[in-house]
Amino acid sequence: MLLMLIRRVLLGLVTVCIVSLIIFAGVEILPGDACTQFLGEYQADDELLAQCRKDLDLNRPAIDRFAEWAGGAMTGDLGLAVDGKTKISLIVGDRLQNSLLLALCAMGIGVPLALMLGVITGLWRDRMPDLIGSTLAIFAMTIPEFVSATLLILIFSIWLGWLPGIVLTSASAPAAEFFPEILLPVIVLSLVMCAHIMRMVRSSVIEVMAGDYIQMATLKGVPYWPMVFRHALPNALLPAINVVALTIAWLLGGVVVIEVVFNYPGLGRLMIDSISDRDLPVVQSIALIVASVYVCVNLAADLLTMLANPKLRTMYTRK
Amino acid sequence: MSKQPFISVKDLSVGYNSRSGSTIEVLRNVSLDINRGESIGLVGESGSGKSTLALAAMGYFKRGLRALAGSAHFDEIDVLALNRDELQKIRGGRLALIPQNSGQSLTPTMRIGQQINEALQLHSKVNARQFQSRVIELLAQVRLPDPTALITRYPHELSGGQQQRVAIAMALAGEPDALLLDEPTTGLDVTTQAHILELLRELAQKRNMAMLYVSHDLGAISRVCDRVVVMYAGEIVLTGTARQVLLAPRHPYAHGLLTSIPRLNQTSLPLALDGRPPMPGEAINGCAFADRCALVDEKCRTTPPDLHPIPSGENVRCFKSDMISDMPALNVKAGQRNSARPDAESAALGLESLAISYEKKDWLSSLLTPGATPRPATVDAINIKIQRGETLGLVGESGSGKSTILKAIAGLISPREGVLTLHDDIILTPRVEDRPAPTLRQIQLIFQNPDDSLNPRHTVAQILAQPLRLYYSLSGSALHDASADLLERVRLGAHYLDRLPSQLSGGEKQRVAIARAFAAEPEIVLCDEVTSALDVSVQAAVLDLLDELKTQQGTTYIFVSHDLAVVKAISDRVAVLYQGRLCEIGPADAVYKAPFHPYTDVLLGAVLEPDPDIAPILSADDVVELSPPARGCCFQRRCPRKLGDICDHETPPVRELADGHVIRCHVPASDL
Ligand SMILES: Nc1ncnc2c1ncn2[C@@H]1O[C@H](COP(=O)(O)OP(=O)(O)OP(=O)(O)O)[C@@H](O)[C@H]1O
Ligand code: SF4
Ligand code: SF4
Ligand SMILES: [Mg+2]
Numbered sequence: 006m007l008l009m010l011i012r013r014v015l016l017g018l019v020t021v022c023i024v025s026l027i028i029f030a031g032v033e034i035l036p037g038d039a040c041t042q043f044l045g046e047y048q049a050d051d052e053l054l055a056q057c058r059k060d061l062d063l064n065r066p067a068i069d070r071f072a073e074w075a076g077g078a079m080t081g082d083l084g085l086a087v088d089g090k091t092k093i094s095l096i097v098g099d100r101l102q103n104s105l106l107l108a109l110c111a112m113g114i115g116v117p118l119a120l121m122l123g124v125i126t127g128l129w130r131d132r133m134p135d136l137i138g139s140t141l142a143i144f145a146m147t148i149p150e151f152v153s154a155t156l157l158i159l160i161f162s163i164w165l166g167w168l169p170g171i172v173l174t175s176a177s178a179p180a181a182e183f184f185p186e187i188l189l190p191v192i193v194l195s196l197v198m199c200a201h202i203m204r205m206v207r208s209s210v211i212e213v214m215a216g217d218y219i220q221m222a223t224l225k226g227v228p229y230w231p232m233v234f235r236h237a238l239p240n241a242l243l244p245a246i247n248v249v250a251l252t253i254a255w256l257l258g259g260v261v262v263i264e265v266v267f268n269y270p271g272l273g274r275l276m277i278d279s280i281s282d283r284d285l286p287v288v289q290s291i292a293l294i295v296a297s298v299y300v301c302v303n304l305a306a307d308l309l310t311m312l313a314n315p316k317l318r319t320m321y322t323r324k
Numbered sequence: 325m326s327k328q329p330f331i332s333v334k335d336l337s338v339g340y341n342s343r344s345g346s347t348i349e350v351l352r353n354v355s356l357d358i359n360r361g362e363s364i365g366l367v368g369e370s371g372s373g374k375s376t377l378a379l380a381a382m383g384y385f386k387r388g389l390r391a392l393a394g395s396a397h398f399d400e401i402d403v404l405a406l407n408r409d410e411l412q413k414i415r416g417g418r419l420a421l422i423p424q425n426s427g428q429s430l431t432p433t434m435r436i437g438q439q440i441n442e443a444l445q446l447h448s449k450v451n452a453r454q455f456q457s458r459v460i461e462l463l464a465q466v467r468l469p470d471p472t473a474l475i476t477r478y479p480h481e482l483s484g485g486q487q488q489r490v491a492i493a494m495a496l497a498g499e500p501d502a503l504l505l506d507e508p509t510t511g512l513d514v515t516t517q518a519h520i521l522e523l524l525r526e527l528a529q530k531r532n533m534a535m536l537y538v539s540h541d542l543g544a545i546s547r548v549c550d551r552v553v554v555m556y557a558g559e560i561v562l563t564g565t566a567r568q569v570l571l572a573p574r575h576p577y578a579h580g581l582l583t584s585i586p587r588l589n590q591t592s593l594p595l596a597l598d599g600r601p602p603m604p605g606e607a608i609n610g611c612a613f614a615d616r617c618a619l620v621d622e623k624c625r626t627t628p629p630d631l632h633p634i635p636s637g638e639n640v641r642c643f644k645s646d647m648i649s650d651m652p653a654l655n656v657k658a659g660q661r662n663s664a665r666p667d668a669e670s671a672a673l674g675l676e677s678l679a680i681s682y683e684k685k686d687w688l689s690s691l692l693t694p695g696a697t698p699r700p701a702t703v704d705a706i707n708i709k710i711q712r713g714e715t716l717g718l719v720g721e722s723g724s725g726k727s728t729i730l731k732a733i734a735g736l737i738s739p740r741e742g743v744l745t746l747h748d749d750i751i752l753t754p755r756v757e758d759r760p761a762p763t764l765r766q767i768q769l770i771f772q773n774p775d776d777s778l779n780p781r782h783t784v785a786q787i788l789a790q791p792l793r794l795y796y797s798l799s800g801s802a803l804h805d806a807s808a809d810l811l812e813r814v815r816l817g818a819h820y821l822d823r824l825p826s827q828l829s830g831g832e833k834q835r836v837a838i839a840r841a842f843a844a845e846p847e848i849v850l851c852d853e854v855t856s857a858l859d860v861s862v863q864a865a866v867l868d869l870l871d872e873l874k875t876q877q878g879t880t881y882i883f884v885s886h887d888l889a890v891v892k893a894i895s896d897r898v899a900v901l902y903q904g905r906l907c908e909i910g911p912a913d914a915v916y917k918a919p920f921h922p923y924t925d926v927l928l929g930a931v932l933e934p935d936p937d938i939a940p941i942l943s944a945d946d947v948v949e950l951s952p953p954a955r956g957c958c959f960q961r962r963c964p965r966k967l968g969d970i971c972d973h974e975t976p977p978v979r980e981l982a983d984g985h986v987i988r989c990h991v992p993a994s995d996l
Contacts, residue, residue, distance in 0.1 A: 215387065221429035224384060225494065226416030226446045226663070232933065239433040314434055315478040 011285045012308065017300045024296040025078070029071050032285050078293060084286055093290050098277065099177045102293065104271040106180050107190060108256035115195035116202065116249055123206025123245075124238065124305065130211055138203070145200035154193045161189060176270035190267045193259060198252045205248045215239040243314050250306030257302070258295040328400050329357035330382055331502055336394030338376055338385065339604075346582050347392065348605035351376055351558045354394075355874045356536075360501065363535035365566065367581070369601055369859045370830060372555040373895035374538045378504045381536065382419055383411050386874075394655040398502065407494035414989060418446035420500035426491035430479035435476025436463075440494050447498035454732075462493040466523060471686035482724065489664045492520065496527065502534040509544055510996060513721040513886055518930040518940045519545050537801075542585060543932030546570050546580055547940070554578045560631060564638030566936050574638050574645040576617045583652065584864035585934055586893040591913060593871055593893050595652065596864035600829055611642070618651060619644045669749050670712045672759065672848055672880040673733070678706040680725070680732050680904070689776055702954045703728050703904035712977030715881040716872065717895030717912065719888055719927070725904030726884040730850045733882070734769045735759055751774045768841035770809035772853035774833035776900045777823040784811070784836055785821040791843040810839040813876075814869060835869065841875060851883045855890060867894055888931050892916055900924050902959050903952035910985030921987045922965040965991055 010263055077084055111192045126138040135151065145153070162170030172186040238254055261273035268274075272291060279287040311317040338351040338654050350672050351373045358364050362585040366374050379385065380398055383403030396403050403411065413420075416980060423429040431437060440459045444450060451456050456475075463471035466489040479487055479593045488508060491608040495503060505524070509517040525548050528535050537549055545552060545566065546615040552569040554577065575580045580597035587594075602608055613619070617624065623643060631641040638645075655829040680703040718726045731737045733744060735756030744752040746763065753759050774816040778787055788807040796912040798806055808818035814835040825833055825843040834854060841849055851870070871894060873879060885891050891898055892912055899909040908921035915924060929941035952958050956972040963971065963988050976988045987993060 042965065184469050216424050217428040218431045219489075220384075221384075221421075221423050222423045222431065223412075223444055224379075224382060224423070226412045226414070226498070227442065228412050235434070236431045242433070243433075314479050316434075319478060319481055 010308070011086075013304055020300050021297050022075075024228065025075055025293050026071070028292045028296075029067075029074065029290055030291055033067050039098055074289075078290070083239050084290075093287055096176075096287065097272070097290055100270060100272045100275045102180070103176060103183070103269070104257055104273070106183060107187060107194070107260075107269065107271055108253065109192035110191040111198065111256055112186060113251060114191065114201040115252075118195065119199040119202035120206055120242065120245065122199070123203040123208055124241070126203065126232065127207040127210025127214065127241070130207075130214075133303075137209075139207070142200040142203050145196045146204075150193060150197060150260075151266050152264045153196065154189070154263060157189055157193060158266075170267075172267050172269045174270075185270070186267075188261050190269055193263055194256065198256070202245065202252060206245050208240040209244050210237065213237050216240075239313075242308060245305050246310045246313065248304050254299045254302040257298045326696050328397055330360045331356070331358040331397055332395075332397045333357075333381055333538070334397075335393045336377070336380060336396060337392040338373075338380055338389055339392050339589040340388045340390070342605060343500070346605075349392065349558060350604045351380070351694070354555075354558075354560055355859075356381075356553060356560075358502070358534045358536055360534050361528075361532045362551070363533075363549050365537060365545035365550060365552040366538045366555065367545055368555035368613070369540065369581075369861060371601065371604075373558045374540075374555055375506050377555070378421070378536055378538050379504055380423060381504060382415055383416075388439075388921065416443055416495075417498040418501045419588060419891055420495035420498055420503055422488075422495045422503065422505045422508045424510075426488045426508075427479070429491060430487060432479055434478075435475065436477050436479065436482070436490055440475075440490070440497055440685075441671070443494050443497035443995075448900035453932055457907070458497075461884075462497055463490070464497070466490075467519060468493070477661050485512050488512060488516075488520060490712075492774045499531075499873055500533065502529075502536075504536045504538070506538045507540075508537075510539065510541060512930075513925060514888065514930040515721060515942075517544065518547075518932060518942055519930070521889070521940065522940075524548055531705065541859070541932075542582065542934035543568060545655040546934050546936045547932050550673050554581075558604065558606075559612060559641065560639075561613070561641040562638060563631075564636075568636065568638055570936060572648075573596065574634060574640050574648055575642050576619050576644075576648065576651065577613050577647055580616070581861060582934060584861045586864075586867070586887075586934060588889050588892060588916065588931055591892065593859075593867055596868045597861035598865065600831070613642075617679060619647055628636045661705050670865040672712040672714070672746070674743075674745040674748065675706050675708045675733075676743045676745065678729070678732065678744070679740045680728050680737060681703045681740045697698045700954050701904065702734075702910055702952075704902075704952070706906055708796050708899060708906075710804070710848075712880055713878045714872070715895045716898060717891035717898040718882060718884045718901060719886065719891050719898060721886065721927075722902035723903070725899040726886075726901060727852050728904065730769065730852050730882065733848075734767060734850060761795070766845045766847040767850065767966070768844050768848070769850045770829065770834075770837050770852065772856050773857050774825070774830070774837045775857075777837055778833060780825050782824075783821065784828075785838060786823075787825075787840055788821075788843055795844050806843070808960055810843055811836075812841045813842065813873065829862075830858050831865060834858060834862075834866055838866070838869065838873070840910060842877075842879075844878065845877070848880045851881055853885055854883075856885065856887070860981070863890070870894065886925060888916075900927070905952065906986075906988060908985075908987045910981070911983055914983060914985040916980075919987065919993050921989055922963050922991070923995070925996075926962070926964065957988075965989075965996075967991065 017025065037143065060298065075082060082094060085091065121139050126135040129135045158170040161168045168188050169186045170189065172183065172190070174182050174186060219232065219237055222232045258272070260271070261277060264271045264274040264279065272294070277290050279291070333354060333356040336351060336354045337349055339347050339349040342348045354373075354377055356364070356377065356761060366377065368374050376386070380391065381398070381403070383396065383406060384781070385391065391404055394808065400416065401414070403414070406414075430436075437459055440462060441455050444455050445452075446456070459475055460471045463474055465915050468474055468489050470488060472738060475483075479490070480491065491506070509520055510593065512520070521544060524535070528548075535548070537545060541547055542975055549566050552566050553560055554569065554575065562569060562573065562578050564574070568574070569578060570582065573582055583595040584597050585594055591603055597616060602612055606630070610623070610627055611620070611629050614620045614624045617822065628642050629640050633639050634645055641840045652718065681699075681701040683699055694865060707730065708716070719731065720726055728737065732739050733752075735752070735754065738754040746752055748900055749761065752763065756764070785804075785807055788810055789803055792803055792806050796806070807821060811818055811820055816832065816835055816839070820828070820832070820836075825836070828836065845965050854920075855866050858866060858896075865888065867986050870881065881894075883891060883894055895912045897910065898912045898915040900907045900915065902923050907923045916928065920928070953960055956974055957976045959967060960971045970990050974990070978986055978988055979993055980986050987996065989996065
């Protein structure tokens with residue numbers, strides 16, 4: 006067990022290292038450098054460029070700079086933005102917090118709802134609850150997020166006037182100040198993820214309920230509901246762990262469309278803004294963070310699956 | 325009013341609604357009575373409705389199926405009329421089932437102990453504080469080793485035989501008055517099977533239970549049942565005492581089933597029952613068996629026969645039950661094996677000091693646990709030379725390394741030691757990726773389960789095209805002709821080309837798999853339990869086909885099976901393996917005759933023959949082991965003839981008797 010833990014963590018670290026290398030190399034290979042990009046619009050003369058490169062320390066060999074950047078990143082210091090003054094960790098930190106807030110809220114609503122609906126539609130397969138649930142899920146999945154977002158704004162903030170349709174709170178405000186503005190984006194996000202997870206849970210419930218061990222439990226005399234909770238669900242929900250993890254990673258990586266529609270100051274919008282500002286150091290940092298989040302969340306999901314699935318667990322604990 | 329039989333099914337029909345809206349019957353007018361203390365065998369081909377009937381007796385129908393007419397009573401309770409909660413009180417308690425597929429019938433996320441405990445909670449009158457000890461008692465009763473440790477295990481940590489016993493223990497937890505067993509021993513090793521059947525017989529007697537034993541294994545039925553019911557295409561075609569049905573069947577189908585079973589006292593192939601049963605819903609005008617029956621005449625095709633009593637006491641659904649004696653006798657086989665004698669001069673394949681281990685060397689674990697001694701290899705010291713045109717049978721219990729050896733020959737796993745040679749002069753590279761195309765073509769593998777080995781989304785034409793393109797670069801009409809020819813050779817015909825595997829029966833699928841292997845015109849074909857998933861009648865047809873192909877093309881086979889009678893029927897030479905070590909090898913006749921290696925003796929003693937007069941000989945405590953011993957004889961821990969220290973410490977000598985018959989045992993051949 007321990008062995009396999011060490012192995013997985015090592016593997017995760019290697020992945021992050023490789024990703025950071027690729028990100029760094031990608032930026033290096035781009036024509037020009039951060040300064041030509043940044044100053045490009047001002048018809049920069051050589052003097053300005055030289056000054057800028059000196060400010061940004063671009064004259065040293067790439068390897069050196071990578072080592073320094075990576076070293077800094079590990080201690081949480083992501084360097085300075087392209088303007089040479091703001092600390093990236095500050096900007097990104099705020100945005101990461103906001104994205105986290107949005108993700109947590111959406112998960113808090115979406116995941117339990119999805120599991121419940123998935124189980125219900127699976128158990129009542131092909132009957133009313135399933136037909137309604139599955140149809141709605143398909144709607145939620147196929148309507149583009151910006152359409153459903155716009156619709157919700159139209160209904161709840163313009164017609165009914167219950168909720169603000171746009172987020173005006175500044176990026177660095179404490180979490181509490183995002184309420185109630187955050188509610189609409191949360192609802193849209195939970196709908197989308199709920200639909201995905203629910204369909205997955207539904208098919209997994211159906212598969213398990215058709216299995217031999219459920220037939221056996223029935224023929225052994227286990228009443229219906231205890232059978233569902235003891236025999237069916239623990240098996241049916243196992244594969245859900247990974248899907249939930251993927252969804253979480255997707256949420257944390259910044260949900261660009263939603264953030265733009267609602268003007269929500271999360272990582273996704275920062276990414277867009279930095280790209281249009283040619284702020285390469287910030288883009289680099291966000292890419293690194295998103296990659297790390299993916300690796301961590303997936304690692305956590307795999308570990309959880311392993312703990313929850315006796316087949317995998319015993320593989321490492323017993324000889 | 326006289327009391328009803330304990331289990332009583334009357335005129336039951338079961339069916340489902342097809343997509344076109346019509347009702348399709350899978351059971352037609354079936355009646356079955358079982359009294360306390362009686363055990364009834366239910367036999368028939370796959371799909372004949374055996375499981376459906378057994379489940380219906382518990383008031384259970386698979387999704388989609390429903391009772392169309394008739395009734396089912398258990399102890400005078402109408403189980404078809406009960407509601408869900410009332411049914412659940414009876415199920416698993418007074419009326420228990422041991423399922424067809426116990427490996428998949430145990431919930432994977434629950435420990436063994438929990439699952440049996442649950443059955444106790446639901447049905448047992450035992451005080452809750454005694455549950456734990458009762459669970460252990462039940463597990464010990466079904467002869468599981470170390471029950472105390474077992475209760476914390478999960479199902480996947482047990483072998484197939486152990487899972488089966490757990491399922492039996494679970495069924496016994498509710499102290500049932502009636503037990504329904506759906507193929508409880510199919511796919512188990514002969515030894516495990518024989519032990520489980522003895523246990524069931526004992527229990528049935530002690531508790532005066534009513535038992536319904538569903539199986540297509542007539543050997544098992546003959547061991548445990550008083551009466552036998554034969555089903556064909558959803559109907560009962562014959563009922564009688566076990567002795568009547570198994571020794572002098574009065575229905576052509578039952579007769580055909582019995583002749584298609586390979587028996588230990590014969591060296592020839594069993595007679596195959598051609599054709600296949602009608603699909604549910606297929607229009608049947610006369611007798612359902614007419615298309616396959618040797619005695620068929622005009623009347624059979626137009627008038628459906630009734631199930632009627634005959635003077636000797638059986639009930640038969642046939643017009644000509646008095647003419648069965650015209651059919652070939654049960655135990656004299658017409659299906660002579662016509663294999664060409666192997667060519668002793670040229671070797672097809674050589675295995676020299678082959679050793680195989682699944683243990684992987686991993687840098688991290690060797691870093692953390694330095695100096696750990698490697699476990700004994702799974703397969704060790706195998707020396708076999710196989711002649712061209714010869715069929716070598718490999719037998720042994722599960723875990724004896726039969727499939728592992730085949731995988732090594734096919735290049736799917738690299739041996740730890742030893743060499744494989746082709747034709748004496750070509751050394752086979754261990755890994756299949758490194759082998760040149762001609763060598764690849766010469767060795768083909770056929771698997772146990774055609775469902776796993778055929779891609780369900782490819783048509784038969786696509787399946788056969790793969791090797792033909794790969795090895796012979798055929799295309800267009802040449803490809804079509806070659807495929808059609810292959811199908812012809814496996815007796816299927818070109819009209820099967822457009823079918824998908826799901827549109828084929830089990831036997832047909834296996835024939836397609838065989839056709840695919842033969843597409844490469846191989847010299848050596850490795851058959852891994854190719855008939856184990858098939859009904860006896862289909863098995864006979866597949867064995868016949870393999871033998872015919874071999875005669876035509878001089879192919880060399882290595883035929884792996886845990887069924888000793890099947891191996892005897894098809895093999896020229898037989899090798900007996902235990903824990904990956906060779907115990908005995910020699911011409912088929914010699915191996916199945918004294919002198920025996922002690923392990924061969926144990927295996928043969930456990931074989932169940934479809935004859936109530938032949939009882940298996942079981943040695944007291946055989947439990948299948950998990951890993952081979954590090955030193956001495958591989959069979960030391962189970963051997964009934966063990967000599968003592970010498971067996972524990974010294975590898976037994978290779979003693980060659982006449983005719984290349986080799987036995988590896990410390991006991992001199994004259995004493996064996
Ligand atoms: N849920 C179902 N819906 C429709 N048809 C079914 C269903 N289950 C089984 N059948 C059909 O009913 C027939 C009888 O099936 P059953 O499982 O009782 O056969 P069996 O004799 O037990 O076969 P086996 O030896 O393979 O276990 C088969 O033709 C099968 O295809
Ligand atoms: S009724 Fe006719 S076709 Fe049917 S089994 Fe008897 S002889 Fe054969
Ligand atoms: S060598 Fe000893 S333990 Fe092995 S089979 Fe012979 S008698 Fe039995
Ligand atoms: Mg069945």
